[in-house]
Amino acid sequence: MTSETAGAGGGHLAASEGAREKPIHDAPPWRGAIGGPEDGPYPMRFEVEYPERLSRWKTLLRIFLLIPAVIFWVVLGGLRQPAQLAGWIAVFLRRSYPSWLFAGLTGYLGFEARLGAYLALLTDRYPSFEPAGSAVLLEYDFPAPGQLSRWRVLLWKAILLVPQGIVGIALGLAWLVLVVIAWFAILLTGRYPRGLFDFVVGVHRWYYRVVGYFASLNDRYPPFALAPDADPAERSTTVIAGVLGGLLTAAAVGAIVTVAVLAAQSEDVELRYADLLAGDVPGGITYDRFANDRVVGVRLIRGYDEGPSDAIPDVLEPGPGERIVGFEWLIGVSDGKTEIERDDARLTVRLADGTTKTFDAELTIVGGREAPREIEDGQLASVFAAFLIPDDAQPIELRFRPEFARVGGIRYTFLE
Numbered sequence: 001m002t003s004e005t006a007g008a009g010g011g012h013l014a015a016s017e018g019a020r021e022k023p024i025h026d027a028p029p030w031r032g033a034i035g036g037p038e039d040g041p042y043p044m045r046f047e048v049e050y051p052e053r054l055s056r057w058k059t060l061l062r063i064f065l066l067i068p069a070v071i072f073w074v075v076l077g078g079l080r081q082p083a084q085l086a087g088w089i090a091v092f093l094r095r096s097y098p099s100w101l102f103a104g105l106t107g108y109l110g111f112e113a114r115l116g117a118y119l120a121l122l123t124d125r126y127p128s129f130e131p132a133g134s135a136v137l138l139e140y141d142f143p144a145p146g147q148l149s150r151w152r153v154l155l156w157k158a159i160l161l162v163p164q165g166i167v168g169i170a171l172g173l174a175w176l177v178l179v180v181i182a183w184f185a186i187l188l189t190g191r192y193p194r195g196l197f198d199f200v201v202g203v204h205r206w207y208y209r210v211v212g213y214f215a216s217l218n219d220r221y222p223p224f225a226l227a228p229d230a231d232p233a234e235r236s237t238t239v240i241a242g243v244l245g246g247l248l249t250a251a252a253v254g255a256i257v258t259v260a261v262l263a264a265q266s267e268d269v270e271l272r273y274a275d276l277l278a279g280d281v282p283g284g285i286t287y288d289r290f291a292n293d294r295v296v297g298v299r300l301i302r303g304y305d306e307g308p309s310d311a312i313p314d315v316l317e318p319g320p321g322e323r324i325v326g327f328e329w330l331i332g333v334s335d336g337k338t339e340i341e342r343d344d345a346r347l348t349v350r351l352a353d354g355t356t357k358t359f360d361a362e363l364t365i366v367g368g369r370e371a372p373r374e375i376e377d378g379q380l381a382s383v384f385a386a387f388l389i390p391d392d393a394q395p396i397e398l399r400f401r402p403e404f405a406r407v408g409g410i411r412y413t414f415l416e
Contacts, residue, residue, distance in 0.1 A: 042232050043141035043218045046113065046205040048122045050197060051135070055124050059186045062121065069115050069127045080108055084215050088153050091216045096145040105215065106140050107131075113138040113208060120179050120200050121186060138208055140217045149219050157214050160221065160238065162245035164210050167224060175203045202226025266399070266408030269300075273395060273414040276303035276327075284330070287404050294336030296404045300412060302328045305395075316363055316386055326386040327398060333375050338404045340364065342371045345385035345400050349393035356396065361385040 058065065083105050090098055114127035114136045123135040131137075152160075178196050185193050209222035220232035221241070233241070267285055275281065284299025304326040318324050327345065331338070345361045366373035367381040375381045389395070401409030 041229055042209060042223065043143075043220055044209055044212050045137060045139045045228070046201070046208050047137045047228065048117050048197075048201050048204075049135040050194065051123060051192065053190050054121065054186045054192055056187055056190055058124050059121055059183060062119070062183075065126070066115070066119060069118070072129075073112060073115055076108060076111070080105070083108070088216060091148045092150050092153050094146070095148050095150060097143060097148065097217065099142065102140075102142060102217065106138075106217065109140075109208065109211065110136075110138045113204065116204060117201075120175070120204070121182050121192060122197065122200060122204075140212050143218050147219075148216055152219055153216055156242075157216070159245040159249050160242050161210060161214060162248050163241045164222065164224070168207070168210070171203050171206065175200060199226065265406060266411040267405070268411050268413065270413045270415055272416075273303065276300070276412075276414070277305055285410060294338070294404070295334045296336075296338055297330075297332045298400070298402075298405075298410065299330045300327065300400075300410075301330055304328070316388065318388055321391050322388050323391050324386055325389060325395060326384055329383045329400065330380060331375055331383055331402075332380040333377055335377060337374050337376050338402060339374045340366045340371050340383055340402055344371075344402045344409075345387075345398065347387045347389065347395055348397040348399075349389050350396050351390060352392040357393070359387050359389055362388050 083101060087097055087101055087105060090096070090101065110131050111127065111129065114131070114134055117123050117136045118125070118127045125135050128134060178200055182192055182196050182200070185191065185196070203226065205228065206222070206226050212218060213220070213222050221238040223230040223233045224237070269282060269285075271282060279302050281300050281302070284297055287296045287298070288294075304324075306323055306325075316324055325347070327347075331340070342364045343360050345364065346358055347361075348356055348358045350356050363386045364371040365382075365384045365386075366375065367379075371383075373381075385400075396414050398412040398414070399409050400412070401407070
């Protein structure tokens with residue numbers, strides 16, 4: 001049996017008068033490990049000493065009093081993700097947590113637990129950097145070396161915890177409501193209603209069980225319970241959670257892929273290139289975005305291919321073997337605004353050897369001024385995009401992808 005740390009992260013739970021402080025190291029190091037007893041309590045303890053009286057003025061000003069501790073927590077939190085990643089890598093390679101990394105991560109979680117308890121009005125003792133003497137106890141049993149599972153790290157645990165996350169949303173909403181009720185109760189009576197106190201503490205306990213499991217501090221699936229003496233979830237519960245998590249994850253991935261595919265689709269318009277040069281073009285396209293009540297109308301009105309010189313800015317000078325082609329849109333916006341960027345338009349041409357090549361716009365002008373420019377609410381603006389292409393190139397496709405359009409934008413295919 002190793003002599004490494006048996007528990008970490010919470011320090012001592014401040015004892016009531018005449019009682020002995022609970023030592024941090026009195027939990028056997030094998031408890032909660034994969035090879036340990038399956039009928040023992042969950043290998044994590046979270047407790048908060050119930051306060052008989054609470055300060056009204058500290059409760060009233062709690063948010064302001066928390067600012068220094070929150071700043072420290074945010075700064076320290078920058079190290080949490082790298083530490084957790086290092087822990088996952090260590091578990092995957094060695095099937096065990098380095099004791100120093102375990103102590104550091106659980107120490108951070110211990111400070112976070114003291115901060116959270118203070119925020120939830122569970123204690124008037126300011127969250128200290130040291131756990132000794134705190135009214136809040138958070139301990140994780142150190143897992144037996146070589147016993148943590150490689151295949152459960154990160155991905156599988158994330159899937160298993162999907163049902164826990166759904167439960168967590170409901171618990172989080174209840175936590176918020178009850179803490180607000182407790183705030184008023186403390187201001188009026190100076191006491192935290194015991195029933196509310198036990199429930200809020202239970203929510204915190206549930207949260208740190210889930211966090212510890214996801215971080216691979218242990219491999220015992222957290223129970224769907226708030227009680228301090230709850231056992232790890234039974235195997236059947238874990239299997240059901242895995243099935244539900246897998247189904248919900250697959251559904252979410254499918255929905256994301258579907259949305260991405262739909263968003264990547266383009267609005268397709270076919271027209272003859274000669275008709276475009278002559279100004280004979282089809283009707284425009286209107287985009288209606290209900291999320292911000294914005295309507296944008298787009299109409300391609302003309303193409304220029306070595307056409308009227310006043311349509312193409314003098315700042316563009318074609319090089320040897322090059323020519324300038326340009327395209328003009330009218331864009332109108334109502335109930336909102338949109339921005340046009342220089343690279344919103346791309347032109348694909350067929351070269352003399354039969355290959356194709358795509359060119360970004362060399363210059364984009366919006367309402368007489370160079371992009372990027374915004375088109376304001378109620379404004380109708382001309383947008384002109386100019387390209388430098390080889391003399392022998394034949395335009396075959398024009399894509400216009402402004403920010404208001406879907407990812408695929410508008411695709412104009414030029415027919416022979």
